[in-house]
Amino acid sequence: SNSVKQTGQITVSEGASVTMNCTYTSTGYPTLFWYVEYPSKPLQLLQRETMENSKNFGGGNIKDKNSPIVKYSVQVSDSAVYYCLLGCSGANSKLTFGKGITLSVRP
Amino acid sequence: NAGVTQTPKFQVLKTGQSMTLQCAQDMNHNSMYWYRQDPGMGLRLIYYSASEGTTDKGEVPNGYNVSRLNKREFSLRLESAAPSQTSVYFCASSEGRSSVFALYGYTFGSGTRLTVV
Numbered sequence: 689s690n691s692v693k694q695t696g697q698i699t700v701s702e703g704a705s706v707t708m709n710c711t712y713t714s715t716g717y718p719t720l721f722w723y724v725e726y727p728s729k730p731l732q733l734l735q736r737e738t739m740e741n742s743k744n745f746g747g748g749n750i751k752d753k754n755s756p757i758v759k760y761s762v763q764v765s766d767s768a769v770y771y772c773l774l775g776c777s778g779a780n781s782k783l784t785f786g787k788g789i790t791l792s793v794r795p
Numbered sequence: 796n797a798g799v800t801q802t803p804k805f806q807v808l809k810t811g812q813s814m815t816l817q818c819a820q821d822m823n824h825n826s827m828y829w830y831r832q833d834p835g836m837g838l839r840l841i842y843y844s845a846s847e848g849t850t851d852k853g854e855v856p857n858g859y860n861v862s863r864l865n866k867r868e869f870s871l872r873l874e875s876a877a878p879s880q881t882s883v884y885f886c887a888s889s890e891g892r893s894s895v896f897a898l899y900g901y902t903f904g905s906g907t908r909l910t911v912v
Contacts, residue, residue, distance in 0.1 A: 729905060785837040
């Protein structure tokens, strides 16, 4: 089965770098998306990782079942909920949402 | 601005009332989706439409109906609202006709916050 695991909440100080992890299991060919949700705004696409464009984002890699997103020198305005989405193509194409990571940035 | 437009943004219903949530996209996308977002649950798919004229159930379809009116519009109807349907509802669209999974991602609307009392 397909599943996505994200840690629930991260609090950091302004100027810090933060890595938000997304680990997954899948039965098909995976694509990982990261979306950010700001209050009263549409979810926005931040990052898309596939087996073809796979990179080591913050030490993780989709081929290793881990597709993190890294934000450098965060600002208070980066406080939001960050969602990881797993899409799997194949006979049983499916999209699975993670439960989201709430990032809080202190001034 | 190109994108996905949802109306209304907020709504309060009494148990048993009906209403329709509207969604329209102007990007000429083929596929459209309705999700609900609940605390601790992430987003869950209610219904989707891979192309004009087709609709399919998602993960949590009970208590909802949908209509793909044309390529632009995809509405979600609650026939008899229940408190369990209190949620934030998101509409999304994507290119392609690939059922549930959009290879290049989704464009989301701003959401409709629905409260059923």
